[in-house]
Amino acid sequence: MLTRQRKELLLQILKQDGQIVAKTLSERLNLSEDTIRRDLRELAKEGLLERVHGGALPASPAMGNFAQRQQISADAKPAIGRAAAAMVRPGQVVFIDGGTTAVQLARHLPRDLRAMVVTHSPSIAVELAEHASIDVLMIGGRLFKHSIVAVGAATMEAISQIRADIFFMGVCSLHPEAGITTGDYEEGCVKRAISAASLRTVVLASQEKLDTAAPFQIAPLSQVSDIVVNAGVEESLIAPYRAMGIKLTLA
Numbered sequence: 001m002l003t004r005q006r007k008e009l010l011l012q013i014l015k016q017d018g019q020i021v022a023k024t025l026s027e028r029l030n031l032s033e034d035t036i037r038r039d040l041r042e043l044a045k046e047g048l049l050e051r052v053h054g055g056a057l058p059a060s061p062a063m064g065n066f067a068q069r070q071q072i073s074a075d076a077k078p079a080i081g082r083a084a085a086a087m088v089r090p091g092q093v094v095f096i097d098g099g100t101t102a103v104q105l106a107r108h109l110p111r112d113l114r115a116m117v118v119t120h121s122p123s124i125a126v127e128l129a130e131h132a133s134i135d136v137l138m139i140g141g142r143l144f145k146h147s148i149v150a151v152g153a154a155t156m157e158a159i160s161q162i163r164a165d166i167f168f169m170g171v172c173s174l175h176p177e178a179g180i181t182t183g184d185y186e187e188g189c190v191k192r193a194i195s196a197a198s199l200r201t202v203v204l205a206s207q208e209k210l211d212t213a214a215p216f217q218i219a220p221l222s223q224v225s226d227i228v229v230n231a232g233v234e235e236s237l238i239a240p241y242r243a244m245g246i247k248l249t250l251a
Helices: 003-017 022-029 033-045 076-085 100-107 122-127 153-159 185-196 235-243
Strands: 050-052 055-057 093-096 115-119 134-138 142-144 149-151 166-170 173-175 179-182 201-204 216-219 226-229 247-250
Touching: 003 022, 003 033, 003 055, 022 033, 022 055, 033 050, 033 055, 076 100, 076 201, 076 226, 093 100, 100 122, 100 166, 100 201, 115 122, 122 134, 149 153, 149 185, 153 185, 166 185, 179 185, 185 216, 226 235, 235 247
Parallel strands: 093 115, 093 166, 115 134, 166 201, 201 226, 226 247
Antiparallel strands: 050 055, 142 149, 173 179, 179 216
């Protein structure tokens, strides 16, 4: 089998099975495990999958820049944002992450809601600038241009001084085994710190982010209390999260 044919077959199997276990697949295809692993590494470099210990998982389609991500699940994100906004109660301290879905959450907060929103995202702060009854605490730091959020030591220091009632986390990847992952190490550190400083972590995830992985782990799913996902998602995709005791809200 030619290299190109092997790689096409691997991608077909990944799409069908949702994961690749190198050892099992090498026996199934009568190929050496080293050959499978080499092909997986090359496919990962092309951004076609995500290498994990022992095999591979689908790569997240949400790894593009902010403008590109606005076009992904454009119909689902307003509904997810609306459902998440309904979770906020008056008087709460709410941390809102950056990202295109989080922007929709900010837009759907009730106009009469009195609360404090903490954010390291200029996009979120701007969305709430005209909201008369919400106080906005803007955390600064080095601007990570991919997600338009602040990261770095100054950001982490500010987060350590805050205790939030609820953290709405935007993610690029969510998987029952790999947990919550992202494509940037520093961004992952910031998200992890915010989650640790919050009583409740709610993940905002449109369907294409489920059962995918990115290079850097944010947190295991045991740290997540809720997932808000678009209605119509296949039950097989969300059943593992239900089994973990995570509350699912279908928007």
